[in-house]
Amino acid sequence: MSSNTWTTSSKAPGDAGIVSKVLFYLLLIIGALVSVFPFYWMFVVATNDRGAVFHIPPMLTIGTEFFHNFQRVLERTDFFQALLNSLFVSSMVTISVVFFCTLAGYAFAKFEFPFKNALFYFVIATLFVPSQLSVLPTYIIMAKLHWIDTYRALIVPAMVNAFGIFWMRQYAATAVHSELIESGRIDGGGHFRIFWSIAVPVITPAMATLGILNFMNVWNDFFWPLVVLKNSEHFTIQIALQQLFSNRDGLDYGMIMSATFTATLPLLIVFLLFSRWVIAGLTSGAVKS
């Protein structure tokens, strides 16, 4: 398989044999099916009764039990409360990240100041420090501040991040013209005013991408919320989902999947609507290297 695809690559459509062409598309389609099938399967299990998961041969048709299954989710957890909690935390973090990262990225792109490059490399280097190294003391700080089991513990440490600064700097460096800033200065505009009324309108697309990416990351975050949140009223959606996965009365997969599907759907819609931006943002990390 390997040598075959290597050899057909970068050939013009005309000179590839029909057999290799079929094989080529077959592999790509298999890849796409493997990527998409779990989403479909999630929906199949969510809409069938609880025995459907272990049906032999596997059941692949969509059923009608979705609302029954989802009913049982609501009996066990405050699902919508958890969704709202996640929405709140993700929105607060995202607004803050977009604001502070844009500000810092703009400064790194458009200002001259001592140690600029060293500071920027420092920002990049922090990306490679594993977060587990700081989990324990951060937890202790949160305990000292009495922030355990509050959203502040989730929001405050995440308010600005290195990736966002890197991403905004790359974009601002080319999108914002220095002459515009200078003429703004000569007209007597303050630096923040120039940032707000000249730079921000030009770099909005990059801010939007950063916002979507960040929202998805915070929405999907598991480790830190697991450590910090104690009371089930405060659980984010990921913790609530994990709590449903319980043996108590036999695993009720119809119920679990109806919740998982409902929790995944909003992100899936956001992704499909903005897929170009999301992909551009998520792969930009590689471009710098």
Next chain:
Amino acid sequence: MAEPVTAVPPVSAGKRPFWTEQKRSRLTAYTFISPFFILFAIFGLYPIFFTIYLSFFKWDALGPMKYVGFKNYDLVTSDPLFWTSFTNTLIMGLMGTIPQLIIALQLAVMLNSAMTRFKKSFRVLFFMPNITSIVAVTLVFSTMFGNNGMINWLLNQMGMESMAFNSGWWGVKIAISTMVMWRWTGYNAIIFLSGLQSIPLDLYEAARIDGANRRQQLAYITLPLLKPFIVFVTLISTIGSLQLFTEPYVYLGQSGTGSTRQEGITMVTYLYSEAFRNGFFGTAAATAVMLFIITIVFSMINMWVTGRMEGDAGGGKA
């Protein structure tokens, strides 16, 4: 920007020459970047040093701290469970990462080929797994990896024995590596694809004129020019696989509280349970420090291996 326009500070109150345009813009820049450094100092830098400090103390996070020297490190390294978590992490890291990178490279080359239509749609489809939360991925795959689940049915159809994916030593590792692979293969393929697209087409043109066959083009053009991307992707995957936590924690934790069962315990799971289950913050800190050192060592091995790749790129390593 840096031109010090002499004495036009229109908004400044006292127009002393001290408050020049240059100084003002420097101060602004430092103010703009300061939130990151303040936050990192509190929740990044200080915790790192405190973790190292903590690893020499015995502490339950409540009572007084007691200095114990290297005892925490002795305790951790003589705990068989730590070594189980270490080998588990490595095995699942290798099983999840190596096939993933090879398939990703393969997919990227196919997507990049002139023959492929619907490139954009394929890109979106391959990317979809990556936006799903790890918890959701784990829950979905746990339905497939059940004892009477779909995967075992498939194995039986192909004439193979069923596997105990939720309790066997290898079964659990295969299940978890599959989840990791599913979530990341498409992502890495897209990164490789953006790398492939950055290679100028006339290089291939020139090579073809010089009589280079496809294999030689691959060995002398594609792989060397793709190298930075390969280095990046392997590095990120290695660091990520050393930090594996959510998949095993959720997958094996069918009691609703998460689990540290031996088949799937990883180093981060070990750290988590030392600190937040057992209340041994000292040994947990020692584990964190060791995890960090292991991360650095593996990153360096990684760079070294991928750095050598150029030499034997024509060989089997694709």
